[in-house]
Amino acid sequence: MSKTDNFGFVKSAALTVLVDNKADLIVESSDQVKYFTDKPLLAEHGLSVLIQLDESDQKILWDAGVSKIALIENMRRMKLDNKNIKKIALSHGHSDHFAAMTDVLIGLDLLPEEKEWKAGVKEKDIEEWLVDSQIPIIAHPAAFRERWWEKDDGTMIGPFLPPPLEQWQAAGAEIVLTDEPYQLAPGCWTTGYIPRKSFETSGRSVRARYRNGSEMLLDDLEDDQAVVINVKSKGLVVLSGCAHSGIVNTIEYARNISGVARVHAVIGGYHLALAEENEINQTIAYFKEIQPHLVVPSHCTGFKAISRFEQEMPDPFIEGVVGATYLL
Numbered sequence: 001m002s003k004t005d006n007f008g009f010v011k012s013a014a015l016t017v018l019v020d021n022k023a024d025l026i027v028e029s030s031d032q033v034k035y036f037t038d039k040p041l042l043a044e045h046g047l048s049v050l051i052q053l054d055e056s057d058q059k060i061l062w063d064a065g066v067s068k069i070a071l072i073e074n075m076r077r078m079k080l081d082n083k084n085i086k087k088i089a090l091s092h093g094h095s096d097h098f099a100a101m102t103d104v105l106i107g108l109d110l111l112p113e114e115k116e117w118k119a120g121v122k123e124k125d126i127e128e129w130l131v132d133s134q135i136p137i138i139a140h141p142a143a144f145r146e147r148w149w150e151k152d153d154g155t156m157i158g159p160f161l162p163p164p165l166e167q168w169q170a171a172g173a174e175i176v177l178t179d180e181p182y183q184l185a186p187g188c189w190t191t192g193y194i195p196r197k198s199f200e201t202s203g204r205s206v207r208a209r210y211r212n213g214s215e216m217l218l219d220d221l222e223d224d225q226a227v228v229i230n231v232k233s234k235g236l237v238v239l240s241g242c243a244h245s246g247i248v249n250t251i252e253y254a255r256n257i258s259g260v261a262r263v264h265a266v267i268g269g270y271h272l273a274l275a276e277e278n279e280i281n282q283t284i285a286y287f288k289e290i291q292p293h294l295v296v297p298s299h300c301t302g303f304k305a306i307s308r309f310e311q312e313m314p315d316p317f318i319e320g321v322v323g324a325t326y327l328l
């Protein structure tokens, strides 16, 4: 079986942005992107995207944003169905992607209805129901680090607490930890650890630390991952979180694990907010080479890099806002 056969494909995908840094009501829908503009939506420094494959009822949630209000309220205003979110994937252990997760698990009421068991019910049936009634959260093990920051003078800022694993489990989540590519559905995978091979450096810092017992180690954000969808006859859709590994590394690894070279869309954070001019230049040069059909730098990409993408690649560029649904 070839790599691409193993990866699988979908005929179509729809990605709805539930949480992002920007909101805008004066936007025009097209064949490729439909905007919800009936009511204002809430924006915050965070990210969450609802993934629908092949017009299936069953949906996948990518990250949860920060506040207990934004995701839940935006879904309510957009009249999106809560019931069919069957899997959650976490991009990495930064709070702008996970802090709302407990409230989302509880508030969206994702778990199936309670069941009335009749006398004589078999233990096996109850066990099966218990397994089915959990919602998997797929994450890299390093997402659960207690993170710190070392200032120039050596003082430590922190702790930035890890995601509350036990709270999530108590709210019905089954935590699936892996650093490998993980199949969310045929043709739709999380990447796991993304090898860092390119020129990109701005997504990580030599000042970042995490605690391992009594030791403080360099935090290279190994947990950072993306979602990759192979859309038949179009190519890859790369959905990043923060792209701390580098957006070029992320795309290259997406091509590697799928065996698909063509890149249709790159949506999410590109993490270029603090990048040097040279890194932005090289990133744009790479994008010009691979020519994606849609370029949607949002969340942590930063105004400067976003405006450069808009100037240099006006045709594929779309400004990322909350309430956008990309039809892929």
Ligand SMILES: [Fe+2]
Residues within 6 Å of the ligand: 046, 047, 094, 096, 097, 241, 242, 269, 299, 300
């Ligand atoms: Fe982020």
Ligand SMILES: [Fe+2]
Residues within 6 Å of the ligand: 092, 094, 242, 244
């Ligand atoms: Fe981040």
